[in-house]
Structures are given as C-alpha cells and as structure tokens.
Amino acid sequence: VELDRANGKALKLFTPGPVDISPAASEGLARPLIHHRTDRFREVMDRFQANLKTAFQTCDGVVTLASSGTGGMEALVANLFSAGERVFVPVGGKFSNRWVEICEAYGVSVHRSELPPGGSPAPELAARALREDEEVCAVLLTHCETSTGSLTDVRGISKAVRDLERSGGRRVLICVDCVTSLCIDELLKDVWGIDCAVGASQKGLLSPPGLSFLSVGPRAIERMMMPRSPRYYFDLRKYLEDHRDAPFTPSVSLVRAAAESLDHILELGLENVWRANRSAASALRLLGEAAGLRPLARHQASAVVAFWTDELDAGGIRRTLESEHGMVIAGGQGPLAGKIIRISALGKGPAGIMEFARAFARTMAQLGRYCHVDEIAGDLERILEDCKIWE
C-alpha cells in the first residue's frame, strides 16, 4: 500500500502531533509483548514513572492512562469537579476551548475569557477573573495553544493566583494542559506551583499516540477523594494507588515505546532538548517571514509555528509540500481553517529542517511567492546548531 508514501519515500511529519517517532520509540514498540502483571513490566513502570517526574519537574506521582491527551484532560475534570462548581478558562484557540467543552459535558460551570487569535492570557486577566468571581475554584490553562502556536505565561499566572489565594483565604487549583510543552518548552511544575499537569505521548515524547500522563499534586488529590463527577475507568483514585500496577491492562507496547524514547530524551538532557526545540521554532519563524508570512503568536511556543496565509491558498501549500516533497504540515482548525498553516519540527535535526526549508521555498515559489531561503541559509544553519542533538 502506497497511501503513506510520496515518490516512493515515507512521508515526513512536520505537524504538531503526531510527530515522527524517535528510533528509540520504534525499538520499544517492536519488542515482544510482556505481561503487565510481572516484575519485568513493573521495572519498566518504575523507571518510566521516575523519568516522567523529571519531564514534568515534579515530586508528585504521574498516572499513565491508555487514552490520547483529551482523555487525560477529561479524567482531570471528572475527578476534580462536581456539576455546578465553577472554573476559569482563558480561551485562545481550539485546545483551550476543549477545556470548556469537557467542563460543560460534566455540568461544570465555566467563566471564560476570549483572547484574540495568537494572543496569550496575561496574569492580570486571571487575577481579575478571580477577584470578580469568588466562586471560581480552579484555573484551567493551555501551556502551548497548538492551534495558534502561542505560549502561556503559566509561571506568571500561577504566581498571580497564589498571591490572590494568600490575600483572599480561598483555594484555587491550577491545572495545565502541557500536551505540547512536556519535553518541548521549559516546564517546572513544582517550582511554578501547578497542581495538575497533563501530557501525551505523541508530541514531545516523540512516540506513537495513545497515552496520556497526569501529574497530580496533593491539593488535587484531596479534592479527588471527595465525591465528584461519575467516574469508573478514569477514576484516578484507582491509578494513584500503585503506579506499577494499573487497575486495567495498560498499553504495554505504547508504554515501552514512550519509556524508551523518554530515556533517550533525558540522556540528551532536558535543557538541551528545550533549547533545540526553541531554536527549531526560531528557524521556522525566520523561514516563514522570509516568504513574507506573518506569524500568529505574540509569544511563540516551541512546538509549532503558525502563519497567516492571507491571499495565498493554505490548502495549496499543504498539498504541494505533500505531493512533491513528501512533507506534511498542518492547516488551521475551526475558525482558522483555510487561513493559516502550522509547522512543527520536533525531534528534527539541522539537515531535516534545512531540507524542509528548501522544499517550503520551492513550494512558495510555485504559488508565486518568492522566499529568500538562500539569503537566510547561513542564519538558519547557525540557529539550527542546537538541533544537532537529534542527529
């Protein structure tokens, strides 16, 4: 079957998840299955648990669920809140809006604040919402809004919320969707005072989709122990009992793929990985700007760079890149469909990104837009030095 190939070569993913999986993930995935109620698997889980704590920069436990990232988000909402309770969500795109949709499905009332496309919530916005609305018991954030490439100042918002907690004598949990920041952008869960953080396997962990990770702090566990929304498979109390023995059959092969990939990422060094991803995003931004495209994000995240395509045909750019160069990028979602393109180079080295840059320039030229890629080649190569860790 040639469906996933172009010109006889495998397609390369420049999408913000799933991303091309790492060689370590491929090896983990290909290993013969082991039974999950064995010491061998418990050892895998022990090491994975310790490494996930490092990835989140937390001392709190991490639950691994057999679900994509959204399942992890839903598990948090179901376990933390009851119908009628109130939360604050700043909405800057499709993924922050997902928090709203999940809450509404559980009857949790949402105080929402709309941001312009490419905007990030300011700490003052959260502080004001909490001052005005005394019923709010949690703030739900999206660290990197993947639909626009915007980074949220989680550290700043968390500090504003804690200051307010201290002066107002109330408790406000901070839950963060870190699906496109885990192992991608600087994320310091404990230092920043995050109660709950969600991650997934198919983004920064360079592994196949299908797992979500939840790091849950003591204040959140306290809430979970009280009667909340109906829950069974995603009842986190069951998972928190023992990270080595999940209540239900874990996704053994996916766990091994993600565990081996994470092993490799931590061998490279988390800070080196953050730096490589940041540089890859800078290079992509420079490339798009060289083609005259305007980036959406005011505060650029590392996982994905989004550009307005204005009068150019966004679908045409994507189709040409795929059919002629075997490279897949993403388009816009919801109201941004047809108006933007989104590019991600997670886990890609300088050679792979330069190859993309030349293919992108040729594609743009075909659509009548000159892209000065030769003029910026020296700058790109210099920025991409940091990405050599992947080669």
Ligand SMILES: *Cc1c(COP(=O)(O)O)cnc(C)c1O
């Ligand atoms: C990818 C992603 C998710 C999870 O999506 P799934 O398709 O359920 O894995 C959640 N939040 C953000 C910001 C994402 O980028």
